[in-house]
Every structure is written in C-alpha cells, then in structure tokens.
Amino acid sequence: MAAPAKTGRKKVGRTWVHIALEAKSRFAIGMLVGPRTQTMATALVVSVAMASAGGPPLFLIDDHRPYPAALLQVYGEIKHRRRRHGRGPKRKPALKPPPGLLVGVVQKVRDAKGHLQKVKRKGLFGTARAIEARIRKLPIGRLINTSHLERFNGTVRSRQSRLTRRTQQISRRDDLLQTGLWIFRDIYNWIKVHGSLHGCTPAMALGLTDHIWSLWEYVCYPVHVSDIQRDIWAEQRQELQESAVDRRVRKKTVPTS
Numbered sequence: 001m002a003a004p005a006k007t008g009r010k011k012v013g014r015t016w017v018h019i020a021l022e023a024k025s026r027f028a029i030g031m032l033v034g035p036r037t038q039t040m041a042t043a044l045v046v047s048v049a050m051a052s053a054g055g056p057p058l059f060l061i062d063d064h065r066p067y068p069a070a071l072l073q074v075y076g077e078i079k080h081r082r083r084r085h086g087r088g089p090k091r092k093p094a095l096k097p098p099p100g101l102l103v104g105v106v107q108k109v110r111d112a113k114g115h116l117q118k119v120k121r122k123g124l125f126g127t128a129r130a131i132e133a134r135i136r137k138l139p140i141g142r143l144i145n146t147s148h149l150e151r152f153n154g155t156v157r158s159r160q161s162r163l164t165r166r167t168q169q170i171s172r173r174d175d176l177l178q179t180g181l182w183i184f185r186d187i188y189n190w191i192k193v194h195g196s197l198h199g200c201t202p203a204m205a206l207g208l209t210d211h212i213w214s215l216w217e218y219v220c221y222p223v224h225v226s227d228i229q230r231d232i233w234a235e236q237r238q239e240l241q242e243s244a245v246d247r248r249v250r251k252k253t254v255p256t257s
Contacts, residue, residue, distance in 0.1 A: 015174060017156070017163065017181065018044045022051075023060070023140040023148040025205035026194050031156075031181040033174050041066035045074045046240045050233075056101045058134050060146055061124075063107040068124060073243040075101055093245055102126035102134055104144035121145075160184055190218055 016036050020029040030047035034040040041064065048057065056075050061067050076095030097103075103124040109117045121144040123131050128144065135141050140148065161169035162177055171177040190203045190213040203209045213221075239247075 016040075017177075019149060019152065019156075020044050020048050021149050021152050022202075022206065024138050025202050026148065026152070026197065027189055027202040027206045028152065028185045031178075031185050033178040033181065036064065036066070038066040038069060041070035042073055042241055045070045046237055049074050049240050050236060056098065058131070058138075059101075059103040060135075060144060060149075061103065061105055062146060063105055068103075071101070071103060071125070072097065074240050076244055078244045078248060093248070095243055095245060097125040102131045104128070104131040104135075106144060106146045155188070156181075156184070186218060187215075191215060 014035070015033060018030070018032040018034065018040055021027070022029055029051050030044055032040060032044055032047070034043075045067075048059075059071065072095040075098055077098045079094045079096035081092075081094060103126065105122050105124045107120040107122070109120060111117055122128060123144070131144055132142065135144065157163050157165070160180065161167055162171045162180060171180075188202065190201055190209065193199055193201055193212060194205075197205050201209075201212055204212070
C-alpha cells in the first residue's frame with residue numbers, strides 16, 4: 001500500500017472487510033475495508049455505537065485481539081485504582097466495562113493445516129450464562145455464536161465478485177472496493193427480501209420502513225445533508241473514539257482574551 005492514506009486510493013494488498021451485523025433483523029450496520037488493526041476495530045465499534053440507542057447492545061464477536069480494547073475505548077468507564085499500602089503516587093486510571101455490557105466470544109481452534117478442530121465459547125464481559133440468556137430472549141440462538149455473521153459473509157462472497165476466492169475480478173484499489181460494498185449493503189438492507197424474515201427486508205424488520213424499496217426508489221432517494229450535519233456526525237465519531245480516560249486528561253484550551 002504505497003499511496004498516501006489521504007487520497008483514499010490505496011492499492012489493495014492483504015486487507016480485510018470488517019462487518020457489523022444486527023443479528024435479529026439481519027441489518028448490515030457497517031462494512032469497512034482495511035487491515036486488521038486496532039484503529040479499524042475501533043471504527044467498527046464506533047459505527048455500532050452510533051447506530052444503537054439505549055445503552056450498549058449485546059456483542060457476539062470472534063477472538064480478534066483488538067476487539068476487547070476497542071470495546072473498552074468506546075464503552076469503557078474509568079476504573080479508579082487504589083494506592084498500594086495507602087502511600088506513593090496515585091496510580092493511573094484504567095478502563096473497565098460498564099454495567100450491562102455483554103460480550104460473547106467465539107474462538108475457532110484449528111490445526112496446522114487450517115482444519116477446524118473445535119469451537120470454544122466464553123464471556124468476555126459478563127458471564128456466559130447471562131449472555132446466553134440474552135441470546136435466547138432475542139431470540140438468535142441458544143449458545144454464544146456468530147452464525148448469522150458467517151451466513152452473511154457467504155452472501156457477500158456470492159454476490160460480490162471482488163471477494164470471491166481465486167477470482168479474476170480482483171480489486172486493485174480499496175476505495176472502489178469500499179464503494180461497492182456500501183452499495184451492496186444498501187441494496188441488501190432496503191431492497192432484497194431476506195428468506196428468514198417472512199417477506200421483509202432487514203430495514204423493514206428493524207422498523208426503518210414499511211415497504212420493500214425498489215431499485216428506482218433507492219437511486220432517487222435524496223441523501224444529501226448539510227455541511228453542519230456532517231460536522232456534527234464527525235464530532236460524534238471523534239467523541240466516541242476517545243476513551244473516558246482520554247476525555248478526562250484532555251488539555252483545556254486557554255482563552256486568548
């Protein structure tokens with residue numbers, strides 16, 4: 001990836017598609033193209049936080065290492081640690097999960113050849129019993145799982161030739177791949193009827209619309225917003241990306257007059 005990041009035209013090398021899916025309605029929240037880094041994991045969690053209201057939702061994730069730190073950065077609260085023996089300098093504050101944050105992890109154990117041996121399930125934040133009770137209540141299964149996301153990954157690969165294994169339709173620029181995935185996400189959410197939603201689209205199941213959109217309606221729908229609204233969204237993303245510790249130690253601006 002030799003081109004500068006500010007151009008948005010980097011060549012696609014060993015990159016990944018990061019996906020956030022609302023399992024009950026099958027609504028695709030975010031599809032981001034980029035490397036498997038802490039920054040991308042945080043950006044994906046931020047997209048979920050901006051789309052959800054009323055507290056943190058239930059997270060079902062794989063064992064990607066940056067996810068725990070990304071979840072704490074967006075949702076974490078300050079944990080005040082006590083001094084040892086009541087003396088010495090104050091210990092630096094850390095982050096802890098807020099009450100009600102439930103995160104289940106699915107870990108796939110493979111052998112040296114990549115063959116699946118077994119699947120481990122555990123609760124990262126919250127107990128496994130509480131997480132599985134929430135899963136049954138939704139309902140999206142009985143055990144901690146990522147089956148809905150795995151099924152969606154198969155749908156993406158079958159409908160996007162850019163992501164098909166051993167394809168000749170390879171993407172050489174990440175901005176084109178990202179644009180194609182955004183268009184696919186919108187068509188999947190608003191136009192395509194999902195087989196498990198009884199004749200509804202994911203947007204209908206989530207209550208965002210009362211009918212199946214046509215392709216013409218999607219193309220003609222006005223999506224332009226003012227510069228002020230874009231600035232508001234940018235500030236919200238920036239605020240969510242900062243952890244509670246960062247906001248606490250942020251330097252205050254000194255008035256000039």
